[in-house]
Amino acid sequence: MSVTRAAAGRAAPAAFALGLVLLAGCGGGTGSVSGTVTYKPKGKVASGTVMILAADGKPRYGEIGADGSYSVADVPAGKCKVTVSSPDTSGQVNRGAEGPPGRPTIQGGREPAGGKGAKAAPPSGWFAIPEKYGDAANSGLSVDVQRGTTTHNIELN
Secondary structure, eight states: OHHHHHHHHHHHHHHHHHHHHHHHHHSOOEEEEEEEEEETTTEEOOSEEEEEEOTTSOEEEEEEOTTSEEEEEEEESEEEEEEEEOOOGGGOBOTTSOOSTTOOOBTTTBOOTTSTTOOOOOOTTOOOOOGGGGOTTTSOEEEEEOSEEEEOOEEEO
16 A cells, blocks of 8 residues: 555656646647837838747738738737838839730739839838838847737837
8 A cells, every 4th residue: 555655646746747837838829919000200100011929939920001000810929029021112023923025013913104124102101110120139029929819009219
């Protein structure tokens, strides 16, 4: 009988430790993050992307709408780094779009107004933001993601 009690005495701490490991692995869950992006000197950022980098190292992305709103889904709960980018897409050439031979096309497969080599106007309401906000190591932006929905407005200075 004393052998059984000794074995049970050693098994209880091991079972407790295993339970803690399982609880830690399952307790985080995921959530979604949404809000608006503003650049203090100019106003709401009208296009671009918000990236949330969770502790698992996988980036999650959400597009910024014309009203400055964004939403990023399936983000693991916990402290996450955030980046914001809003590139000027007016001069980007879309090499995958079909156009007349030798004539580059911009996004959407249409030729820039003014013909070959011309740039289209930037998206309505677009303005440049500092490049540092597009770098997770230097943006200085973060969010504590909760299970469910987290509202997080991003203010760039």
